[in-house]
Amino acid sequence: xxxxxxxxLCLFLAGLSLPCWAAESPSRVSGLSKAVEAYKQGDFExxxxxxxxxxxxxxDSADLHYNLGNVYFKLGKPGKALLEYERAKKVQPRDYDIxxxxxxxxxxxxxxxxxxxxxxxxxxxxxxxLVSWNEVVFFPLGLYFAWIMLxxxxxxxxxxxxxxxxxxxxxxxxxxxxxxLAWKYWDHNLFREAVVVLPKAEVRYGxxxxxxxAFRLVEGLKVRVQQAREDxxxxxxxxxxxxxxxxxxxxxx
Amino acid sequence: MVKRTYLLIALLxxxxxxxxxxxxxxxxxxxxxxxxxxxxxxxxKLTIRIAGAQTxxxxxxxxxxxxxxxxxxxxxxxxxxxxxxxxxxxAFSYVLVPKKPGKFKLPPIEVEVDNQIFRTDPIxxxxxxxxxxxxxSAAQAPPFAQASSQSATAPPLGQVPAGSVQKPYTPTVTPDxxxxxxxxxxxxxxxxxPNEQILLTYSVYTRVSARAEQFEKDPNMGGFWVEEIPxxxxxxxxxxxLEGLQYLKADVKRLAVFPTTTGTFEIDPGVFRATxxxxxxxxxxxxxxxxxxxxxxxxxxxxxxxxxxxxPLKLVVRPFPQQGKPADFSNMAGQFxxxxxxxxxxxxxxxPVILSLVIEGEGNIEMIERPKISELRxxxxxxxxxxxxxxKYRGGVRxxxxxxxxxxxTAAGEFEIPPFTFSYFDPRKGSYQTLRAPAxxxxxxxxxxxxxxxTLNNLGPGAFKKxxxxxxxxxxxxxxxxxxxxxxxxxxxxxxxxxxINGILxxxxxxxxxxxxxxxxxxxxxxxxxxxxxxxxxRKGISLLKKMRVSHKPEDIKKFFEEAPRVMNGYFADKFNxxxxxxMFYDIEKRLAEKGLSGAQIxxxxxxxxxxxxxRFTSSGIADARREELIKVIQTMIDFLEKK
Numbered sequence: 010x011x012x013x014x015x016x017x018l019c020l021f022l023a024g025l026s027l028p029c030w031a032a033e034s035p036s037r038v039s040g041l042s043k044a045v046e047a048y049k050q051g052d053f054e055x056x057x058x059x060x061x062x063x064x065x066x067x068x069d070s071a072d073l074h075y076n077l078g079n080v081y082f083k084l085g086k087p088g089k090a091l092l093e094y095e096r097a098k099k100v101q102p103r104d105y106d107i108x109x110x111x112x113x114x115x116x117x118x119x120x121x122x123x124x125x126x127x128x129x130x131x132x133x134x135x136x137x138x139l140v141s142w143n144e145v146v147f148f149p150l151g152l153y154f155a156w157i158m159l160x161x162x163x164x165x166x167x168x169x170x171x172x173x174x175x176x177x178x179x180x181x182x183x184x185x186x187x188x189x190l191a192w193k194y195w196d197h198n199l200f201r202e203a204v205v206v207l208p209k210a211e212v213r214y215g216x217x218x219x220x221x222x223a224f225r226l227v228e229g230l231k232v233r234v235q236q237a238r239e240d241x242x243x244x245x246x247x248x249x250x251x252x253x254x255x256x257x258x259x260x261x262x
Numbered sequence: 263m264v265k266r267t268y269l270l271i272a273l274l275x276x277x278x279x280x281x282x283x284x285x286x287x288x289x290x291x292x293x294x295x296x297x298x299x300x301x302x303x304x305x306x307k308l309t310i311r312i313a314g315a316q317t318x319x320x321x322x323x324x325x326x327x328x329x330x331x332x333x334x335x336x337x338x339x340x341x342x343x344x345x346x347x348x349x350x351x352x353a354f355s356y357v358l359v360p361k362k363p364g365k366f367k368l369p370p371i372e373v374e375v376d377n378q379i380f381r382t383d384p385i386x387x388x389x390x391x392x393x394x395x396x397x398x399s400a401a402q403a404p405p406f407a408q409a410s411s412q413s414a415t416a417p418p419l420g421q422v423p424a425g426s427v428q429k430p431y432t433p434t435v436t437p438d439x440x441x442x443x444x445x446x447x448x449x450x451x452x453x454x455x456p457n458e459q460i461l462l463t464y465s466v467y468t469r470v471s472a473r474a475e476q477f478e479k480d481p482n483m484g485g486f487w488v489e490e491i492p493x494x495x496x497x498x499x500x501x502x503x504l505e506g507l508q509y510l511k512a513d514v515k516r517l518a519v520f521p522t523t524t525g526t527f528e529i530d531p532g533v534f535r536a537t538x539x540x541x542x543x544x545x546x547x548x549x550x551x552x553x554x555x556x557x558x559x560x561x562x563x564x565x566x567x568x569x570x571x572x573x574p575l576k577l578v579v580r581p582f583p584q585q586g587k588p589a590d591f592s593n594m595a596g597q598f599x600x601x602x603x604x605x606x607x608x609x610x611x612x613x614p615v616i617l618s619l620v621i622e623g624e625g626n627i628e629m630i631e632r633p634k635i636s637e638l639r640x641x642x643x644x645x646x647x648x649x650x651x652x653x654k655y656r657g658g659v660r661x662x663x664x665x666x667x668x669x670x671x672t673a674a675g676e677f678e679i680p681p682f683t684f685s686y687f688d689p690r691k692g693s694y695q696t697l698r699a700p701a702x703x704x705x706x707x708x709x710x711x712x713x714x715x716x717t718l719n720n721l722g723p724g725a726f727k728k729x730x731x732x733x734x735x736x737x738x739x740x741x742x743x744x745x746x747x748x749x750x751x752x753x754x755x756x757x758x759x760x761x762x763i764n765g766i767l768x769x770x771x772x773x774x775x776x777x778x779x780x781x782x783x784x785x786x787x788x789x790x791x792x793x794x795x796x797x798x799x800x801r802k803g804i805s806l807l808k809k810m811r812v813s814h815k816p817e818d819i820k821k822f823f824e825e826a827p828r829v830m831n832g833y834f835a836d837k838f839n840x841x842x843x844x845x846m847f848y849d850i851e852k853r854l855a856e857k858g859l860s861g862a863q864i865x866x867x868x869x870x871x872x873x874x875x876x877x878r879f880t881s882s883g884i885a886d887a888r889r890e891e892l893i894k895v896i897q898t899m900i901d902f903l904e905k906k
Contacts, residue, residue: 045742076740106738113735143757150760157767164774 088228210258216241363391445570596625610709627661640673796836803829
């Protein structure tokens, strides 16, 4: 009886990890080899179309975003390239190639912005930039799992083992781990970042062409979208400036 | 020989007998002044005599007063044997140098003898301000213009100027003819500009056999940068005639001083200590031989200390003239030359070019700062080194300050190190002078890009060694080998797994929690707990009865009829929270009637109990179907009461 329960538990856990084996090898993905070959041949338009088609099916693939970023760079579109690198970085924030290409293309932008945020905000942003959403979610889930397991064992055994003393610190850590999670959520869903994808973008004092131009952005610069209207985004820069920019100039990361 | 032995024994015996005589002596402390009325800077000799004490005498300390300075000059012991009595006298000698005029009272001097304190009487001293009686003053030195013209021509570094040794300057000195020995301080100029060199020479003039010792108190040079010029090893005092008297003149200290700020300064000359040969003692052969050896002298000569000082020296430091002052002027005065060079004129990008700059001449070399080099586009400028070399000779101090500037071009092409200037004030010419270094054209060939440090500090000799570097930069190649996932990566899979497990565990945990709470609540209320579990326990009994029903063995049948009323009674007992043992049908009937059970059902229950009793006690056979009916009765009772 006991053995049967154990087997059932193992099967249950194995079933939960099924998505791990759900990845498809490159050879089985139609269109991927075509994209790679086109890139190698220098046919970047074909490669772009192939990678974009693949990304419709695999939107969270960091590799596809990265490769498409390379294609856009070869096509002379640094803004789109940076957009794709940023998207790839969101999934795999510590990937060497992604970070290198991102830094390289950013270095080619003629203008730069001074980061006038508080130093702790800059450091925190940098730290959060090293972990992905999935990784940030992992910690509270793991801590919650540890806490609930301790709680259940306590209920089931009705005994007071010493290990149960860990329950409170584990729960405190769980609550603490919700902070970066909240930040990431805020970063990903409330105030999303966008990249200027056209060579020049005017930022105005209001969401209409009749409003005066406050400043101009160049292709590849990153902004934070604070508010959205029909055709306009209210964007904020790290140097403290903000204004309205037409949506066509920007793409959300 | 025998006589000497007897004499020695006699002395020893005498010493033994003398001890009680010493013990009975009283200590007497007296002070002796050679004069009570003196001029400022004139010496007073003070002797403190302690008579009658045998041992353990500490040196008395002169009280600290503002009107004179005191210097301890020595201790002598005297043993006298007069008329069969002996006395031991210790004398401490001091020289007092008055500092300001007036009538003063020297407080009692404390003397500690054998842990006892003895005090002298207060001593009155009159100090007069009679400048004519003191040493030659600085005011008698040559005037400023005259002194400037006497300066030696600046020689190349490391070489003593030709005229400096052969033609030493000769100060005009008014001798203090009342004194056989005096100190004079001579300045080559009494007015100067900031950072201009002034030569100070301390000379002792003597008409008696004397020996130079050292400065008891060093001259105070606050407000000046001081470089001491050593006295030559082969220096010999010279004979000079001052107002018809022959003196031996010896330089005891030479200083090159550079005023650091403007204003009028009074230089405290300090106190120099010399010793003169005592007149009372006949000259020995050795003294005669070393008589003129001012810096040496015989060790066999008995000497008397002399403390020499003179009036403070007044120096005026004038501000630089405003007219014609160059923009790059940095308060340097003197005579200078400048030369510059670069180590290469063709370099690779990010390789260093060393610009060497040397400023040489007479003036406050140490204080010279590197001329400013304007910012250069695409060139990083580092101050890598500076060094100072000084040559001191009798005519003053000459020096050389060398600067090295490292320039690292960060871009290929050509750049020019612009001509830079160094301006100073020449007191001889009375005007500002500007030295110019030429411009240098440097060609820079392309080289690898390297990150340059902010400073060259802490960089070893390998700082500019070439490294393996990337020659160019481009984007990294596309990724071909990674498997594609429709969603996220491994982290996402784990996340989903954890999410599912946590969800399930949360539900299970919630269930456990609620159940635990219920159990806790039921544990506190037994009646409620029995009521809650009455039906559950009864159903377990029914299940048992159903299993027993299928057996046709007589003992099993009998057991069934024993078990059936037990199940029924157990249920009623739980439900009514009473003991099952004492439960009578009457009680059951009454409680069920209160619950609204019909008469037919009560009758059916009565029949249930009667049947069971009949079978148990009579062992009469009963049909199998009857057992089924009994089970149904129990079930009916449970259903009825649970609905209620």
